[in-house]
Amino acid sequence: MSFILPEVVLQRAIANGMVKLKSSESAFKNIFAQYESDELDPHYGTAYVNGIWSWFSDTTIPVVQSFSFDPQKVPCFSIHLASETDDEGKAAIGDYFGMGEDAEEGVNPMTVMLDIGIHATNSKDHVLWMYYIVNYLLYKEKKLMRKLGLQLTTFSASEYNKDSQYMAENIWSRWVRFKCNVQNFLDADEYDQIDDLEVHVQYDRKDDTDDSDLVPSVIPK
Numbered sequence: 284m285s286f287i288l289p290e291v292v293l294q295r296a297i298a299n300g301m302v303k304l305k306s307s308e309s310a311f312k313n314i315f316a317q318y319e320s321d322e323l324d325p326h327y328g329t330a331y332v333n334g335i336w337s338w339f340s341d342t343t344i345p346v347v348q349s350f351s352f353d354p355q356k357v358p359c360f361s362i363h364l365a366s367e368t369d370d371e372g373k374a375a376i377g378d379y380f381g382m383g384e385d386a387e388e389g390v391n392p393m394t395v396m397l398d399i400g401i402h403a404t405n406s407k408d409h410v411l412w413m414y415y416i417v418n419y420l421l422y423k424e425k426k427l428m429r430k431l432g433l434q435l436t437t438f439s440a441s442e443y444n445k446d447s448q449y450m451a452e453n454i455w456s457r458w459v460r461f462k463c464n465v466q467n468f469l470d471a472d473e474y475d476q477i478d479d480l481e482v483h484v485q486y487d488r489k490d491d492t493d494d495s496d497l498v499p500s501v502i503p504k
Contacts, residue, residue: 285468286468286469287432289364289367289395289397289465290348290363290397292432293399294347295427296427296433297360297362297421298345298346300419301346301420304416304419305339314415315332315412316332335412338412344359344413345359345360346362347359347361347362348361349362357454359402360401361399361402362399363397363398363400364396365396365397366396367394367395368394369391369394370393388468390466390467391466391468392464392466394463394464395465396460396462397462398460399438399460400457401413401456401458402454402455402456404453404454405453410456410457414457418459421436421459428463432465433463434464435462435463436461436463438460439459440458440460441457441458
């Protein structure tokens with residue numbers, strides 16, 4: 284049991300999902316299969332989906348923490364902590380969780396908001412494709428995120444826009460607000476340690492004839 288680092292977990296989950304998705308063309312094309320539907324096929328179709336796959340498989344898309352965001356790394360996904368607050372609805376009495384090995388276990392439930400930035404250059408289509416890729420990964424990697432401590436994960440998204448602070452680089456962005464709950468665990472009050480115990484053994488005789496009837500009784504000294 285330990286503290287949960289939600290930015291690190293989310294970064295690892297998306298990066299891990301990207302590796303697996305790059306190794307599975309069929310899974311990737313399933314994300315964009317609607318482009319091949321009868322209604323959309325005349326305007327998009329299989330050739331368009333193949334083009335998305337070629338772009339994705341040939342493009343390095345890192346997942347970075349926002350503090351290390353660099354326009355030279357675009358396209359990329361960035362992870363940014365928006366807020367982290369005590370979850371009063373899940374608070375434990377006295378922050379008590381249970382009995383640990385050496386101390387009582389304390390618990391600190393938190394509600395966490397993370398912003399996932401989707402950044403691309405030149406084409407808004409790239410931002411659109413990346414959004415549906417990360418949308419897929421946030422569901423696909425839920426099991427890993429739960430294992431690493433992110434519970435009750437949900438998300439919502441904004442429209443894409445041209446990032447004014449990177450206007451010269453023509454960077455387009457779209458933001459996904461990711462919400463989850465975490466429980467941070469810590470050692471609370473340590474147990475009293477008994478380093479030494481002295482006892483005095485006294486034998487009580489049941490009768491006066493047979494030593495086999497001696498019964499030991501342990502008396503703390």
